[in-house]
Amino acid sequence: MIKTKVILLISFLILLYSASWAQTEQADEALGIQKFSLNEAVKYALENSFSTKTSRADVKIAEQVVKETVAIGLPQISATADYKNMLDLPVSLIPAQFFGGAPGEYAEMQFGTQHNSSFGLSLSQLIFSGEYIIGMQATTIYKKISIKQNTKTEKDVKESVSKSYFLVLISQKSKSIMDSSLLNINKLLAEATAVHAQGFSDETTIDQLTLTQKNIEKSASSFERMYEVSKRLLKFQMGIDFNTEIELTNSLEEFIDEGYLLNLSLEEFNATNNINYEITELNVVVTQNLLKYEKSTYLPTLAGFLSYSKSGMNNDFGELFSSNWYPTTVAGLQLNVPIFASGAKRSKVQQAKLNLEKAEILHSQTFQALQTEAAQKKSDLQTAINTYKYEVDNIELSKKIYNKTLEKYKQGMASNTDLTQAQNQYLSTQSAYFQAMIDMLNKKVELEKLLYK
Numbered sequence: 001m002i003k004t005k006v007i008l009l010i011s012f013l014i015l016l017y018s019a020s021w022a023q024t025e026q027a028d029e030a031l032g033i034q035k036f037s038l039n040e041a042v043k044y045a046l047e048n049s050f051s052t053k054t055s056r057a058d059v060k061i062a063e064q065v066v067k068e069t070v071a072i073g074l075p076q077i078s079a080t081a082d083y084k085n086m087l088d089l090p091v092s093l094i095p096a097q098f099f100g101g102a103p104g105e106y107a108e109m110q111f112g113t114q115h116n117s118s119f120g121l122s123l124s125q126l127i128f129s130g131e132y133i134i135g136m137q138a139t140t141i142y143k144k145i146s147i148k149q150n151t152k153t154e155k156d157v158k159e160s161v162s163k164s165y166f167l168v169l170i171s172q173k174s175k176s177i178m179d180s181s182l183l184n185i186n187k188l189l190a191e192a193t194a195v196h197a198q199g200f201s202d203e204t205t206i207d208q209l210t211l212t213q214k215n216i217e218k219s220a221s222s223f224e225r226m227y228e229v230s231k232r233l234l235k236f237q238m239g240i241d242f243n244t245e246i247e248l249t250n251s252l253e254e255f256i257d258e259g260y261l262l263n264l265s266l267e268e269f270n271a272t273n274n275i276n277y278e279i280t281e282l283n284v285v286v287t288q289n290l291l292k293y294e295k296s297t298y299l300p301t302l303a304g305f306l307s308y309s310k311s312g313m314n315n316d317f318g319e320l321f322s323s324n325w326y327p328t329t330v331a332g333l334q335l336n337v338p339i340f341a342s343g344a345k346r347s348k349v350q351q352a353k354l355n356l357e358k359a360e361i362l363h364s365q366t367f368q369a370l371q372t373e374a375a376q377k378k379s380d381l382q383t384a385i386n387t388y389k390y391e392v393d394n395i396e397l398s399k400k401i402y403n404k405t406l407e408k409y410k411q412g413m414a415s416n417t418d419l420t421q422a423q424n425q426y427l428s429t430q431s432a433y434f435q436a437m438i439d440m441l442n443k444k445v446e447l448e449k450l451l452y453k
Contacts (some may be wrong), residue, residue, distance in 0.1 A: 033245045038165050038255075041238055041248075045161045046154055048239035055153040062139075062146035069139040073126050080309075081119040085317075086112060113313040115320045120309025120328075127304055127333075130296030138289040145282045152275045155449050157237065162445045164234040169252045170438045171227040177430055178220035181423070185213045188409075188419075208416045212423065219427070255441055258385065264447055265381040269374035271367050273453060280363040287359040291352040297345050300337040306330070370450070377447045384440035391429070391436040398422075398429040 036044065046052055089110040096105035126132060189209045235242055271277050310325040338345070405422035408414035 033247055034240070035247045035249050036238075037249045038162060041165055041234070042158050042161050044240065045157050045238040049157050049161075049237060050239055051153050051157055052150075053239070055150040059143075059146045059150050062143040066139045066143050069132075069135055073129075073132050073136070076124045078122050079120070080122070082117065084116045086114050086116065089114065114315045115317045116311070116313050117320060118309055118311040120307060122305065122307040124303055124305045127302040129301040129303075130299035131293060131301070134289055134293040134296050138286065138293065141282060141286050141289060145279065145286065148275060148279050148282060151453075152279065155275060159445050159449050161234065161237050163442050164230060164237055165248065165250070166252070166255070166438050166441045167230040168227065168234055168248055169250070170434050171223055171230050172248075173252065174430070174434055175220065175223040175227050177427075178216060178223050181427065182213070182216045182220050185209065185216055185423075189213055205416045208420060212420050216427075252437060252441075255444075256388075256437070258389075261381065261385055261440070261444055264444065264451070265378045265385070267378075267451055269371070269378075269451055271370040271374070274370050274450065275453070277363075277366055277370055280359070280366045284356070284359045284363050287352070287356040291349070291356050294345070294349045294352045297348075298338060300335055302336075303334045305332055305334065374447075374450055377443065377450055381440070381443040381447050384436070384443045388433075388436040388440045391433040394429045395426075395433045398426045402426040 089112050092109050092111060093106040094109050095101075095103075096107045097103050099107055101107060189206070192205050192209055231246065232242060235244070235246065240246065307328075307330045309328045311328070312320055312323055312325045314320040314323045402422045402425070405414050405419055409416070409419040
């Protein structure tokens, strides 16, 4: 019987919790509040941020450039049609002696018809072009680079959103602590004012507590503005409307795993897997193709063509389209052989060689720079971890000092100055603690971006 009651009670509590959760979700939706974990915020940003949208558009543009280049080597068909009304037929001068006239004289003759019309189709096909072949290779590489750039943009967005997410949480936490401190000082001030009213304390105590209260109010207001600004920055980076209210569901403590962070700082780095290295590698290939392209301009080009047209002529427009139409069909090849370009092509080839040399230098430089950056970021993370541990100890110690000083103050064993000093020290260590935390998390994100694809 008891077991049955327990089961019923648990079932009732589950239903009650489910109903409460559903009502909360509905209420949040009605208020326009969107909740995001860090992963959800990053995923949303990858779909909706201005940077990723622009980057995806660049990939689509590259795809269209490839299609455009391919189309150059495919058959080209065009149609033409025209109509001419010869209001004045052209006049030609013919030697008059052909018609029995005197030598040296000319007779005026008009040739042609007033109404003339024609239509036709033409087909051309590129048979061989070194420029086209190299151009096709270059556009393929261009598309690969745009895809790599899109990946790089996504990594940048992930980093910036993560850092902004941490900043919002830090400012929110700092604001909460300041609000709590303000509540405590207001309580102390009220108690001191009551004691003063009974003549048991001097006015200096009230003035000192009031000054402390004003300073905390100023700090609380500053953190309030920081919280709003950081949240607005996060919305911008996510590509979400500023008027949409958001709520972050992760806490700072969820991202702190000292074991993982330490292993991350010791992980081996492979520069060849880094996106920046891959982009410079493709850049070398592009400049190699540009050099081939400039060299290919020395090669001849060959194209074939076929055209068919019909022409109709008549002095009476009404009979123009019912009169005879005369066909013309032409087929042939066109060979273009470059012979002399006054040294312009040679200069372009030399420029392409120098650009290739620069690209190879940049490629090597990037490899060395990435190795140096990885070592620096690993060191930075290790330093940040140690600083964070140091600040954790400091905040516990300063909190212990503040609580003891507060108790002594309430018992009349500590002065107002002692209390203010202990409180300022506690708030200062809080600020240093949060700064160390966000610095450590930011260093973590930066190193992950560098190490992983």
